[in-house]
Amino acid sequence: MPRQSSSKGAGPSTSKPKAGSKKPNPGANNTNAKAEKLKAELEKCIREVATQKEKNEKLITDHAEEIEGLEQSKLAKKQEVEEDLEKFEKETNEECSKRTTHLEETREHERKIPMQKELNDLRVVSTHFANRAEALEQWRDGGARPWQCCEWCQTQWAHTGDSVPRILDCGHTMCEGCVNKNAKYGMIKCTFDNSLTNTTKFQFTNKYQKTKPPKNYALLHI
Structure with a gap:
């Protein structure tokens, strides 16, 4: 029988890879996994x-x-x-025009006031002379004498009523009826010289609750 050879201390036998087979690479697998992960990310x-x-x-x-909406809203x-x-400018111009017209009318009215006053005074004087002429005609016809009547309204003097002669501060005499007509605000x-008589200094009051000037007894006894 042939002798079997034994080798001492020989290690385990290693087999060579077969031709055409590839050895697996763990690093490549990790790279592919990372690439897939990066691709997904x-x-x-x-x-x-x-x-x-x-x-x-x-x-x-x-x-x-x-x-765009803000621009449209802004516009x-x-x-x-x-x-x-x-609109405000138009209204202001209209108001200014109205006030100007009113001012011109007021100035025109103020210019007419003296003329109107003079005209009224002329009418008063004309009425006075007409009354005097009528009193003279009545005296000629046998009526009361001119000095026995109120020079303004031609009412004959009396001791009572509106025919009482009253002396004013200016010296003129009017009947009580004319005094009451021309009394205002005390x-x-x-009516002869437009002077004013203050009635607050007199003590007696008439039916209009206005104070009376004193009687002119001289005219009552003529």
Whole structure:
């Protein structure tokens, strides 16, 4: 029998790889996994960027519409203010025109007042002379004498009633009826010289609650 050879201390036998087979590489697997992960993250980022882009575009559109609305509101407000200013200017001009016209009318009226006063005075004097002429005619016809009547209304003097002669501060005498007609605010206006007599200094009151000037007894006894 052939002798079997044994080798001492020989280690385990190693088998050589077969031709055509590749040895697995753990590093390559890790790289592929990382690449897939990065690819997924990249796609996620792309989607997020697209979503954010849509949001930004919507915000830009909304902002543009808001700006356009503000511009239109600004133009409308400006037009409204211009219309209000135009209306105010028109009303102001009309008011100024009215006031100017009123002022001119007032000045014209003030210019006419002295003329009207003179005309009234002339009418009063004319009436007075007409009454005097009538009194003279009555005296000629046998009536009362001129000095026995009120020089203004030609009423004959009497001791009572509205025919009582009253002496004014200016010295003129009028009947009580004429005194009452010309008494106002505590003052009596003389129809002959337009002087005023203060009635507050007299103690007696008449039926109109106005004080009376004193009687002219001299005329009553003529």
